[in-house]
Amino acid sequence: MTFSGLILRNLFRQRTRTALTMLGIAIGITTVVALGAVTAGLRASSSAFVKAGGADFLVAQRGASDLSFSTLDEQVADQIAARPDVERATRVFLEVADTPGNPFFFLLGYDPGELMQEPLRMLAGERLSADRPDALMLGSEAAAAFGAGVGDEVRLEGRTFHVVGIYAADDDWRDAGAIAPLRTVQEIARKPDVVTAVHVVAARPRDPDRVAAAIEAELPEVATIAGPEEYGKVDQGFEILDAANLAISLLAVGIGAIGVMNTMIMSVFERTREIGVLRAVGWSGPRVVRMVVAESLFLCVLAALIGIGLGVLASRLVLVVPAVSSFLTPAYEPAVFLRAVAVGVVVALVGALYPSIRAARLSPMEALRYE
Amino acid sequence: MSEPLIQARGLEKAFEKGRIVALRGMDLEVAEREFVAIVGPSGCGKSTLLHLIAALDKPDNGRIRVGEHELESGRHLSRYRARHIGMVFQLHNLLPSLTALENVQVPMFELGLGRRERKERARRLLALVGLGDREGSRPPELSGGERQRVGIARALANDPPILLADEPTGSLDSESGSRILDLLETLRRERGLTVILVTHDAEVAARADRIVRMLDGRLLGEEWAPRPEPVGAGAGAQQSAG
Ligand SMILES: Nc1ncnc2c1ncn2[C@@H]1O[C@H](COP(=O)(O)OP(=O)(O)OP(=O)(O)O)[C@@H](O)[C@H]1O
């Protein structure tokens, strides 16, 4: 028999209680993992959009609470495009359209001329042309969702569009969305002469960081975003999500630790006499502490693993909702799993601290006399 | 008699803020390899004395020396318990969820033995107490006498020089009781153990080298077992005031 064998034996004695405690912790960790994966997925899809079409960075309105609320004067966009250190500036208007089955359908307005420069993989048909305001290109996922192909008509925001092409994009936003001429989308949104953002490719010699800094210095009303970590400049969504993640993790730790503490106190209390026997046959106080802590650790780490499994499952289930799958693929970054295991370990240690010290402090004699 | 192995002087111990006095100046000396039986009426402090020698509790006054260990120091007591004392309880006190073999291994964790060695050693000890074929049984599946023998095997786990037994036969019928005593006697002979046994049973006590009588937390008297030469009943007994 090994020390860990003894610990397993102790946990197995109160199967139901062990299982229920584990379930409680596992549910907490499921939430941590699912929300973490969703947040990471959102970050990835937003950053994919930032870099869409090979852009170095995105320019949007500084301080917008959400990227879709960002507005830039086309004049500002022209100013950026005219800079010698900018090779290519692609204006984009982001409109969230309500379609049957997907209330968050991304309708993107592009200038047909600028779109020609974009590296976009066409699966069928062709790109927008300047003379057709009702032309529409569908992302491959959106085409599948609409069941539409080239030559078909699609109704969006009360307008009838003609599908001229199907494209595949690396980012979820565009792949599950559609592209229409910039003017048309501006009309639909009733916001003429403004765009949401500008995708920028820096000119050679390419030093995007310097270009971005120069643009921010010259145009105080804009913010440049090169990656997800800068996203907060134009979208507070992630700050809120990060705060939610932290809150859920802390909540899971708090509730979990109380549950584990309760379980371990009960378990130590029931085994008072046994602990007296262990002390009487020579076990040291620290060894008793180690036993209780190891029991708690085993319970919580196993619960964390179960929680990770359930969390992955839950984040997959979210994808069943088309509205969600259109802009999000959960991302399973190691950090999310590490956080889950860390929550488990902290819960175990905090939960076992008091019970284990209590167990070790028992006088051997009193413990032996305990009925 | 050379320097005694165990030397207890003026032991005092009270419980419940002094309202219950268990020991009032108890003295005891035990030589190496001696087999001592402690007898006395219920509540006279026999178990308390044993617990103090086992360092399970501390005396309010007085001192205990075991070999070169002074017990009051309060430190390294678990190490002392693990290596020097084997304790046999009246109610075996085995861990119910562990098999006989595993119960015997419990004290060995303090010794830093490898897993194999622990198991081998526990096997040998169970065979020694005649339970080689019950290794996988858990305490609830064993008879009272068998449990007590597992308890003895566990007490011997770390090969201690001293065995303390608190009414080990108290809950057994006389036949199982006498088998336990035979076992203790064999162990003492073969392993050179020093044995202190608390009992209520005169027959059990009669098998010891010496009987220590206690009354009211004090030493009442001592009787040495008759020498091998035949002597009149009780005539060989010596008395000494406590
Ligand atoms: N932990 C304790 N708390 C309170 N009183 C105690 C405690 N331990 C022992 N006592 C009391 O001290 C006295 C001596 O107890 P002890 O157990 O040593 O007696 P004993 O001689 O072993 O008796 P018995 O033959 O019945 O086992 C008793 O009055 C007992 O009630």
Ligand SMILES: [Mg+2]
């Ligand atoms: Mg007693």
